[in-house]
Amino acid sequence: MASTPSKDYKRREREQKKLDKRLAREAAKDEKLEAARAAQIAAEEEAAKQAKLEEEARIEAEFEAELAAEAAAKAKA
Numbered sequence: 001m002a003s004t005p006s007k008d009y010k011r012r013e014r015e016q017k018k019l020d021k022r023l024a025r026e027a028a029k030d031e032k033l034e035a036a037r038a039a040q041i042a043a044e045e046e047a048a049k050q051a052k053l054e055e056e057a058r059i060e061a062e063f064e065a066e067l068a069a070e071a072a073a074k075a076k077a
Helices: 007-076
Strands: none
């Protein structure tokens, strides 16, 4: 004689499916937050690198201007 699954078994199966879905949603949410953090860190690093390059370019331009001023002063003297 074949037996059918009990209602308690079916209830446990439904609860397990709900739990699995919730865990999957939480994992996806965590992955999304981690990706956003990684993108933010990369953007901050890129901004710092760009600021450093701009500062170096400004210093180089000032040096070139001083060099040109000295050359002009020597040419007049």
